[in-house]
Amino acid sequence: MGKQVYRFDKDGYFREPVIIAPDADGKYTIPDDCTDVELPQPCFEPRFNREKGAWEDITREEWLAKQPPQPRQKTETEILTEKIEVMQKALDNLILGGDA
Template identity: 50%
Template sequence: MLQVYRYDEDLLFVEPVIVTEMDEAGNYVIPADCTEVELPDSPSLFKPKFDSTAQTWIESATKEEIDAILNTGEVEESPVRLLQEQNALLLSQLAETQQQSEEQANMYAELIMSLTEKGVL
């Protein structure tokens, strides 16, 4: 597997893509609208654009666009962050359900013990 980076007709970043297809020589078949060049971590880019001549990612957002994003906090939340939040919520719900199940089991055991002591069972 190989991760590549897809860009649109304006060379703006679209999404990461996993490539698994290989040719007869054993090389990965990279789609025409993708590159192996990784997006930079530092500094990160607001609106990455691929410079095919320099084989690098550049910032294409204007100063006004960057300021607007920073001032309004409207940075698109990453899918990974959303999944982390959903996972935390599900883990919390699971813990609550397990606690309720344990409480019900204890209550059931106490009820059986009480009925046994009174000779009902």
């Protein structure tokens, strides 16, 4: 049976969970870039502090502030309204023979 540990990069940021196997004596050797300290929940940008032996994290608000703004998607009504306007202009051009 294995043991789950948590790998972090050179700056301490979480990278991935890892399953390690016991040695012949049944003992687990945790790699230098891993810890068996569980991640905080919820976690947004967890970073392991080796000196404290604990995970540190940012708040949800801090994480959201770092995210690029997402463009608002048009509603179905807005899309249909635009299509109707384009069709109306095309009809006006056909019927009136130019810009109306």
